[in-house]
Structure formats: structure tokens, C-alpha cells
């Protein structure tokens with residue numbers, strides 16, 4: 001099991017400085033709106049993944065008017081304490097474990113896992129395909145180092161190929177070793193990524209179905225359809241066939257960077273036709289399935305971070321969720337709420353709950 005024991009924040013978001021201890025199995029962070037509950041949760045996420053869950057713009061995590069932050073936490077790593085420290089200063093990030101600095105930040109990815117469930121996550125269902133690709137990529141990148149490396153290279157080469165298309169679209173050379181190189185790289189990495197995404201969704205769907213069933217009293221049939229150009233024909237063929245079109249629009253129109261997943265309930269699209277309640281159940285089921293998938297592959301339970309869930313869930317779903325996360329399959333849970341009383345009531349008492357009051 002992965003757990004975090006304590007955390008110290010310096011110039012992180014609204015915290016000038018602060019130290020907090022986390023309990024097991026449950027810690028509840030309470031305080032009024034704007035007091036820094038979500039930020040504290042995000043700091044835990046930061047130490048696991050060296051980035052914020054909420055903001056891809058790094059500077060946003062630095063306290064306003066300052067030029068850097070530091071976050072440090074003590075984790076339990078297979079029974080031993082390990083201190084992970086992350087420092088960000090003037091655009092440069094440093095990460096260390098027990099005082100030894102990582103050469104590559106990516107070496108840390110997968111060591112500690114966390115799954116966040118936050119109010120805006122409904123975007124995963126309602127918004128465009130980019131968020132869903134990011135979500136799948138974040139899961140596969142922390143369970144498969146080769147996936148992460150190939151994905152980063154694919155994205156780099158894609159930019160290079162697009163730059164080539166921009167440069168040559170009026171007058172393309174009949175023979176370009178550069179373009180051939182880009183194509184062969186994209187084909188190699190793209191095919192690997194496609195294969196892994198296929199395998200992932202196969203393992204993921206049964207978990208998703210199981211949690212959806214537990215969260216919703218309804219009996220809907222759930223399906224997830226993986227849509228990729230590569231299902232139709234290999235990427236090498238696509239790149240050749242759509243070359244003229246790529247030149248015209250000056251970018252690469254086919255490949256795994258266009259993949260998407262459609263969530264289906266009783267044979268119709270959840271995004272277009274699902275009710276709010278169905279979407280909520282589906283979203284929570286997705287996150288719980290993500291949790292169990294990571295646990296199965298990595299062999300240790302992630303930290304579950306629940307932001308403001310009591311605001312969002314009705315009584316039935318709430319009870320089902322609490323039953324699940326207090327079961328054997330789940331480990332440390334850190335959650336936020338404006339009212340301690342509501343949490344105590346939901347959990348049926350204070351036992352086993354540590355409180356951080358902001």
C-alpha cells in the first residue's frame with residue numbers, strides 16, 4: 001500500500017508555509033471555501049506525479065508574487081519511510097528521494113500512485129477527445145515505462161513532421177529521407193501505443209462495469225468503444241494515403257493522436273444522451289476502475305484523493321461509494337469537505353478518520 005504520512009508546503013498556492021499530518025485510512029480536510037483544501041490535495045498529487053492535477057501551467061502552483069515553491073512529504077514505501085521533495089524555482093524543477101536528486105523526473109512516475117476525483121472531472125465525459133487521451137495516457141504512462149517514452153517521442157516526431165509539411169507544402173521534394181524517417185518513427189511508436197491502448201481497454205471494461213453496477217441501481221449495459229484510425233488499416237498505409245491531404249492542411253491528419261473513446265450506455269452515447277445521474281455514476285466508476293487497474297498492475301494501492309464529493313453525490317451513490325472505498329480493495333483516502341459534521345455523519349462516526357482543519 002502507498003501512503004503519505006505528512007507534507008510540508010512552502011510558497012505553494014495559498015500556503016506561505018505549513019505542515020500537515022495525514023491519518024490512515026482516512027483523512028478529512030475541512031475548512032471554509034477558499035481556505036486551501038483543494039490546494040492541499042493537489043500538493044499530495046504533485047509529489048506523486050511532479051505536476052498539478054488541476055493546472056498544466058506550472059507557474060500557477062507558485063504563491064503569487066514569489067518565484068518558486070517547495071513541497072516535501074514523507075511516504076511509506078514498502079514499509080520504509082521515504083522523503084520526496086519537489087522544488088520549483090524560476091522555471092526549473094528538482095525532485096529528490098531521501099535527498100538524492102532524480103536525474104530524470106520521469107523515473108519517479110509510477111513509484112507513488114494517486115487517483116483524484118474532483119468536481120470538474122465531468123469534462124472527461126463531456127469534452128473533446130484530448131482529455132480522454134490524456135487520461136488514458138496518464139494511466140498507461142505510469143504502468144509502462146516504454147509507453148511513456150514512446151509517447152513522448154511520438155509527440156516530438158509529430159511536431160517535426162508537421163513542421164516539415166508546413167515548410168514543403170507548396171513544393172514537396174519527391175524524395176525526402178527526413179520525411180521517411182519521421183514516418184517510420186511514427187509507425188513504430190504509434191503501433192505500439194495503439195496495441196497498448198487496445199489491451200488497456202480490454203482489461204478496464206470489466207472493472208468499469210462492476211463499479212457502475214455497484215454505484216447505480218439501474219441495470220444499464222455499459223460499453224466503451226475505442227476509436228482509432230489504426231483499427232481500419234496500419235499507420236504506414238494511412239501516412240502514405242493521406243500524404244497529399246496532410247500537405248494541403250499542413251499537418252498530420254491520421255494517427256493515434258486522433259484516437260478517442262466513446263462511452264456507451266444501453267447502445268447510445270452517454271455524452272449525448274446520458275442523464276446527469278448516469279454520467280456521475282459513470283465518472284465515479286471510471287475513477288474507481290482506474291484505481292483498481294493501477295493496483296492490479298503496480299501491486300500497491302494508490303492514494304485516493306476525493307475533492308468535494310459530498311457536494312456532488314446523492315445519498316444512494318454516496319453510500320455505495322463509501323462502502324466501496326472502505327472495502328479491502330482500497331487504501332488511504334484523503335478527502336475534502338466544508339463541513340466536518342457531514343463527513344462524520346456519512347462515515348457513521350469519527351472512528352478511523354483524522355481531521356485537518358484549515
Ligand SMILES: Nc1ncnc2c1ncn2[C@@H]1O[C@H](COP(=O)(O)OP(=O)(O)OP(=O)(O)O)[C@@H](O)[C@H]1O
Pocket residue numbers: 012013014015031032033034035036037038039040059060061062063064308338
Ligand atoms: N498561486 C497562488 N498564490 C496564492 N494564492 C492562491 C494561488 N492559487 C490559488 N490561490 C488561492 O487559494 C485559495 C483557493 O484554495 P482552494 O481552491 O484550495 O480552496 P478550497 O478550500 O478548496 O475552497 P472550496 O471550498 O471553495 O473548494 C483561493 O483563495 C485562491 O485565491
Ligand SMILES: [Mg+2]
Pocket residue numbers: 037038039307308336
Ligand atoms: Mg476546493
